[in-house]
Amino acid sequence: MPNTILTILGVALSLSTAAYPAFAQDAIKCTSCADWNKPTAPFNIHGNTYYVGTAGLSAILVTGPQGHVLLDGALPQSAPLIQKNIEALGFKMRDVKLILNSHAHFDHAGGIAALQKASGAVVAHSPHGAQVLRDGTPGKDDPQYDPNELFYVPKVAQVKEVADGETLSVGPLRVTVHYTPGHTPGGTTWTWQSCEQGKCLDMVYADSLTSISTDGFYYTGGANYPDRSASFRNTIAKVANLKCDIVIAAHPSATDAFAKAAAKTAQANPFIDPDGCRKLAAAAGKTLDARLQREREEKAKAAGG
Template sequence: MKRWAAFLLGMAAAAGAAHAQEGAVHCDACDDWNKPQAPFQVYGNTWYVGVHGLSALLVTGPQGHILLDGGLPQSAPQIRKNIEALGFRIEDVKLILNSHSHWDHSGGIPALQRASGAQVAASAWSAKEMAAGANIEGDPQYDPAAAIHVEKIAKVKIVADGETVSVGPLKLTAHLTPGHTPGSTAWTWQSCEQGACRNIVYADSLTPVSSDGFYFTGDATHPDITASFRASVAKLGALPCDVIVSTHPGFTDTFDKLAKRTPSHNTFVEPGGCKALAEESSRNLDKRIATERADKAKRR
């Protein structure tokens, strides 16, 4: 009987793993993004639980935890494993927040929501895309000819710019930074350790990346959104910011900081980190605008 029970448990585990991979997304960078990454403490009650190329943060509290982002659909098992490796229970995650609704940051949320029973919250635009399970018209990366579809999320709490959400004493504030998507959102909160409280920023992507044919400078069917994009960059740069982690960890040198951290010096504490990311984002936007204008000039 014991052997049979062990066999059944093994089959159930295998079936669960297979189910977790059923909705896997395939892209040129996906395998690298989804490489395992051991979880670690960023500062105080803020923990990195994401994968190698896609961030996910856990903010822990006595009345439940808040998870930010879910990576790819195939990232969900690793994120859950990372949460549990730190000694926390997935069932104690009460709220899942989203930075933006592209499938590499929201694709794992449905599985994590089922495992935890948590409420999902995001900007109004992100809620629409998650309900569709794909990028929709108006998103710079919308491409109906090459659309990637992930599991839909029917019920999402819509969060407005400047709104604060809470789980017990945990309070996180949404800052809409449209540009990369119309619903892009940075999240801020405070974490404390040894009596020192720091302003934490989870920065959304500010990269002007799009499908072929989309112009941030506008065209006959889309408005020029460069002014609002610049405003988003400036908004991020002005946030109270002692610790910053971006949606793609490489944007803020997350693993370099981890490697250089010592018991006496937490390299994640970097006042000016938001300003530095904003300056780099501004340069990238300038390059994109110049490229678009040159391309339009050729077409005249």
């Protein structure tokens, strides 16, 4: 259903709007989790787009007169921090009508269930990403799947599946879906416009483009799964070619979000960079090239070549 519009208002889930802090038993422990989850003050990116995430994990709020859109939920233990940041900006959690996800790993989707319960929002994702949110953990087709170290997050029972190219609507807000598989099979990039003093810019929330995996997984294909290298290259090219005045990544460090926020003034906004998506994609392409070369060498060595 490319270029269609799904009106979120009127189909919001009938869930409690009470505050919903993450339960202690839901917290994820990982090597980087404590650093990722350090609280940070929210800040404006451009117009009606704000950063409301943590020190190491992005969450983006796009505000509108008939409700707001939240992109990503970070870790399960990040949910209270994200809600606090939203409220610190003067917005109400119950006015979040739509929650979107870049990819369904524990560090970007872990807080979504709690944030949905706190807001009553509709959650939307690609079909593959939606299933992972319902399951609470990635399947064997995920490059980072490790049966010896599975991470579980609170399940999201109701998730709206959206098509590539579909446009979601909350009042006048329009957010478009772009499938970007690679880092995960269900990876999704989201685009919209934000306006400020009559200046409307194309905003991109780019899914992770990093080609990382557990040991033994090959993007060039394995015994029980196909070669994914061409698909990943297509994703990188897709992001490079998006209309893109401002790009924000699922990890703020990938696009220097905090350095840009510190340098932002009323006269100059360093977030504005029409080459931002191309730069992000170019760096990802180089990393993928190196990764694929290493895979070919490993396979040749294993084959005695």
